[in-house]
Amino acid sequence: DDKNVQPPKNGPNEDIAKKFEILKRLHEAKMGEDHHWKAFSYRKSIGPIRRHPTRIKSYKEARTIPNVGHKTALKIMEIVKTGKLSRIDYENTPDVKVRAMFQNIYGVGPKTAYQWYAAGLRTLDDLLAGRGGVTLNPGQRIGIQYYDDIQERMPRTEAKALFDIIKPVALAIDPKLEIEIMGSYRRGKADCGDIDIMITRNPDDGGTHAGVLRRLLNALHKKKIIEEDLALPEDPNGEEAIYRGLCHLPEPGSKRRRIDFLTVPWKNRGAALLYYTGDDIFNRAIRLKANVMGYSLNQRGLFEGVVRKPGNRQVKTNSGTCIAGETEEEIFRVLDVPFQAPHERVR
Numbered sequence: 001d002d003k004n005v006q007p008p009k010n011g012p013n014e015d016i017a018k019k020f021e022i023l024k025r026l027h028e029a030k031m032g033e034d035h036h037w038k039a040f041s042y043r044k045s046i047g048p049i050r051r052h053p054t055r056i057k058s059y060k061e062a063r064t065i066p067n068v069g070h071k072t073a074l075k076i077m078e079i080v081k082t083g084k085l086s087r088i089d090y091e092n093t094p095d096v097k098v099r100a101m102f103q104n105i106y107g108v109g110p111k112t113a114y115q116w117y118a119a120g121l122r123t124l125d126d127l128l129a130g131r132g133g134v135t136l137n138p139g140q141r142i143g144i145q146y147y148d149d150i151q152e153r154m155p156r157t158e159a160k161a162l163f164d165i166i167k168p169v170a171l172a173i174d175p176k177l178e179i180e181i182m183g184s185y186r187r188g189k190a191d192c193g194d195i196d197i198m199i200t201r202n203p204d205d206g207g208t209h210a211g212v213l214r215r216l217l218n219a220l221h222k223k224k225i226i227e228e229d230l231a232l233p234e235d236p237n238g239e240e241a242i243y244r245g246l247c248h249l250p251e252p253g254s255k256r257r258r259i260d261f262l263t264v265p266w267k268n269r270g271a272a273l274l275y276y277t278g279d280d281i282f283n284r285a286i287r288l289k290a291n292v293m294g295y296s297l298n299q300r301g302l303f304e305g306v307v308r309k310p311g312n313r314q315v316k317t318n319s320g321t322c323i324a325g326e327t328e329e330e331i332f333r334v335l336d337v338p339f340q341a342p343h344e345r346v347r
């Protein structure tokens with residue numbers, strides 16, 4: 001497993017990547033399409049900048065890096081020459097600082113952050129005190145309580161330690177469950193923002209994993225591995241359920257870490273594994289490839305014959321037929337893309 005683990009971030013251009021991360025977060029805190037697209041375009045260049053093997057020395061060299069265009073290359077050269085990125089100061093106005101802080105609360109998006117700012121709120125204490133008539137939902141309250149923990153990424157070793165505790169608890173409920181860790185961990189990252197766990201079960205003996213998530217969560221609450229829920233599944237007894245919460249190692253003083261559970265029908269497990277392994281940029285690229293071929297790819301499978309409503313593409317007038325979804329390999333095969341191992345799935 002560990003031969004594809006990526007080294008921690010300490011490459012020759014890490015300072016540049018960090019500055020673009022700051023700038024990306026500032027754009028995320030602003031409203032409007034143009035900021036959304038700027039954030040996305042920085043998001044795409046950060047990985048390639050980080051992976052560039054030598055210190056960037058010239059504009060020309062910067063332009064050879066994937067997803068680095070003219071304006072980004074100019075900014076890179078500013079950092080290389082001056083150690084600074086003036087655009088950060090320009091974007092980092094007092095209102096944006098506050099909204100970015102609010103948006104770092106789990107479950108708070110740009111809209112809510114904007115409304116709170118407009119209502120005169122400036123600090124986390126303002127929110128907790130209910131100033132300006134604001135009411136927090138339980139998830140937001142937990143998000144503030146563990147604000148620093150949730151911001152922090154956990155070392156890969158800690159994600160593994162948590163998974164090694166949780167997996168046997170699930171298998172004790174039903175030894176036929178299949179349990180996989182997905183997300184950044186499966187891609188081999190040295191640190192993880194959360195733990196993404198998939199649960200499914202082969203129904204060939206008539207058994208089902210429906211209802212397992214509720215029992216697993218009860219058991220983990222009892223063991224005090226999980227003490228805070230952020231979002232409970234809509235139908236905890238269904239075959240498809242999503243849970244979001246916080247977990248922590250049993251040792252006293254352990255930090256709260258974000259955890260997501262996802263249960264999926266056996267026939268969709270490959271598509272779910274593919275989607276939740278990501279990364280999100282890779283997902284966009286492979287989804288686009290599917291669309292170009294006339295298919296539609298989502299976390300349930302690769303579909304043929306999907307018809308969307310003209311003018312409202314979100315609505316499907318024909319949901320199509322699933323042509324691949326049991327394994328990642330078959331999805332790659334139908335899309336005529338060479339199989340990529342999880343650690344290669346970065347764009």
Ligand code: DCP
Pocket residue numbers: 182183184185191192193194195196275276277278279280281283
């Ligand atoms: N995903 C996606 N689009 C989103 C959110 C998620 O395609 N808007 C997919 C790709 C992600 C995966 O789900 O890789 C898991 O989501 P996470 O937010 O947990 O992201 P990662 O696990 O990749 O990174 P992190 O270490 O920050 O958790």
Ligand code: MG
Pocket residue numbers: 183184185192193194195196
């Ligand atoms: Mg994750």
Ligand code: MN
Pocket residue numbers: 183194195196260
């Ligand atoms: Mn996640």
